[in-house]
Amino acid sequence: MTKEQVIVTAAQMRDIEGRIFAAGMPVAALMEKVARLISDRLQAMIPQGQRVGILVGPGHNGCDALVVARELHFRGDQVWIYQPFTKLKELTSQHFQYAQSLGIPCYQKLEELPSCDFLIDGLFGFGLEREITEPIASAINHFNEWNQPIFSIDLPSGLHTDTGEILGTAIRANHTFCLGLWKQGLLQDQALAHIGKAELIDFDIPLADIHAVLGDVIKVKRITAKTALATLPLPRPPVTHKYKEGHLLLICGSRRYAGGAILTGLGARASGVGMLSIAVPESIKPLLVSHLPEALIIGCPETETGAIAQLQLPDNTDLSSFSAIACGPGLTKDAMPIVQQVIASPVPLILDADALNILAQLGTIPTLQQRQAATVLTPHTGEFHRLFPDLPYTNRVNAVQTSAEQTGAVILLKGARTAISNPQGVVWINSESTPALARGGSGDVLTGLMGGLLAQIANQQTTIEDVVATAAWWHSQAGILAAAERTELGVDAFTLTQYLIKVLLVWNQP
Ligand SMILES: NC(=O)C1=CN([C@@H]2O[C@H](COP(=O)(O)OP(=O)(O)OC[C@H]3O[C@@H](n4cnc5c(N)ncnc54)[C@H](O)[C@@H]3O)[C@@H](O)[C@H]2O)[C@H](O)CC1
Numbered sequence: 001m002t003k004e005q006v007i008v009t010a011a012q013m014r015d016i017e018g019r020i021f022a023a024g025m026p027v028a029a030l031m032e033k034v035a036r037l038i039s040d041r042l043q044a045m046i047p048q049g050q051r052v053g054i055l056v057g058p059g060h061n062g063c064d065a066l067v068v069a070r071e072l073h074f075r076g077d078q079v080w081i082y083q084p085f086t087k088l089k090e091l092t093s094q095h096f097q098y099a100q101s102l103g104i105p106c107y108q109k110l111e112e113l114p115s116c117d118f119l120i121d122g123l124f125g126f127g128l129e130r131e132i133t134e135p136i137a138s139a140i141n142h143f144n145e146w147n148q149p150i151f152s153i154d155l156p157s158g159l160h161t162d163t164g165e166i167l168g169t170a171i172r173a174n175h176t177f178c179l180g181l182w183k184q185g186l187l188q189d190q191a192l193a194h195i196g197k198a199e200l201i202d203f204d205i206p207l208a209d210i211h212a213v214l215g216d217v218i219k220v221k222r223i224t225a226k227t228a229l230a231t232l233p234l235p236r237p238p239v240t241h242k243y244k245e246g247h248l249l250l251i252c253g254s255r256r257y258a259g260g261a262i263l264t265g266l267g268a269r270a271s272g273v274g275m276l277s278i279a280v281p282e283s284i285k286p287l288l289v290s291h292l293p294e295a296l297i298i299g300c301p302e303t304e305t306g307a308i309a310q311l312q313l314p315d316n317t318d319l320s321s322f323s324a325i326a327c328g329p330g331l332t333k334d335a336m337p338i339v340q341q342v343i344a345s346p347v348p349l350i351l352d353a354d355a356l357n358i359l360a361q362l363g364t365i366p367t368l369q370q371r372q373a374a375t376v377l378t379p380h381t382g383e384f385h386r387l388f389p390d391l392p393y394t395n396r397v398n399a400v401q402t403s404a405e406q407t408g409a410v411i412l413l414k415g416a417r418t419a420i421s422n423p424q425g426v427v428w429i430n431s432e433s434t435p436a437l438a439r440g441g442s443g444d445v446l447t448g449l450m451g452g453l454l455a456q457i458a459n460q461q462t463t464i465e466d467v468v469a470t471a472a473w474w475h476s477q478a479g480i481l482a483a484a485e486r487t488e489l490g491v492d493a494f495t496l497t498q499y500l501i502k503v504l505l506v507w508n509q510p
């Protein structure tokens, strides 16, 4: 476990901090250390001699900002301070007094503020406990309208540390220096528009203190390149054969949605899976053969509407002969019997798209209770609400945890920051992605990719949730790479499939 992986709530951060202080670290010394690290980063990013406005709050977030103000002042920047509060915490008050003694201009009223080139936001950190009210709310809105870049200390002031909710109003930062450990709120979709580029400032929190507060099993963690790459089935053993590298059955497509089946197949192809079988309605079989010549395309009898009516597997094959099944993209809701059939099979199973809508109709929790093997559900927000209509959703991390605990499935809740939970409530968050992936067909690619990985890894020690997290990371990295080369508008789902292997080449370089 690395500190980059850990995600904490405000209460957990406070407990960790409390242990450090109880062990003898003076509060003021830690403050100096943290703020010096922030100053060093700022000095690397802001040219010397700039006009810098520092927004100072009543607590230790404000204290961090005051130390930064002092450091920037001494290196020759033109610093001013906005501090509109009447009551400050003691250490904050001392630093404020010292800043004044240095002749740094300090203002209480918005109207008096001079212009500046950069703003540093130290109004509130993880101590924000209620909605921001006037006059601070108006001040924040005002700063958001300035065109100067804003650097937020710990988190943009106004964001709830755990849920990422906006408490009244919140700073819209261009850059956020998250202190010590990643705060959960910074990895929630609703906060993203306020965070800008986020960076962790490591100030040497001892691992022992992290474990003492969070336990041996870290319950909420970030997916990192290192953990994702470690789960890939690379390198292959020197002696192997195609069936040893997994046999994936995809069940997807309809006359109406043939493209979804192709994209799912291309996602699976990129996974390197040993054998790929794709069950589709008979009428689209030739199309699939032409796009995926290496796959075994199984043409199935179809309904009048062009959905798969019945799975017709080749002789001597039944569902249990596959290493994994992925079912759903492009199926339409007319394929209910097929979904029931795969749910009854003893094979690791991914359900996506229409299979999720069908599962919701069947009744999510009682239906999944029949499952003997592992199940993965990959809903987006709309599908999640249909599957779990009674679950509160303000905190996506809690929502995904509860859904996994209730169903015994691994749940991947799609979003700008996709969250994955296993049935024990351990959550992985994919912390890097791109809005370029918000496009039809992108989810189909993920399902195929994940299915192919699951099939290859099904018999190994790796857990299902590690495979799901790895697929999510790989998929979004392909989006990031494609967007870097082709812009965020250039990442259609087919193009995305072409970038999957490139991700491995980029990350495997020495
Ligand atoms: N994590 C660490 O180990 C370190 C954290 N540091 C910094 O300290 C802040 C947290 O400091 P704290 O004093 O606990 O809280 P805040 O600065 O966020 O502010 C709390 C302050 O504000 C009052 N308050 C709360 N809500 C409101 C509101 N809506 N309106 C007005 N006032 C409000 C509250 O009563 C308190 O007085 C952390 O984020 C880091 O930036 C240090 O760097 C040391 C290491």
Ligand SMILES: [K+]
Residues within 6 Å of the ligand: 061, 121, 122, 123, 124, 125, 152, 153, 154, 155, 156, 157
């Ligand atoms: K802040």
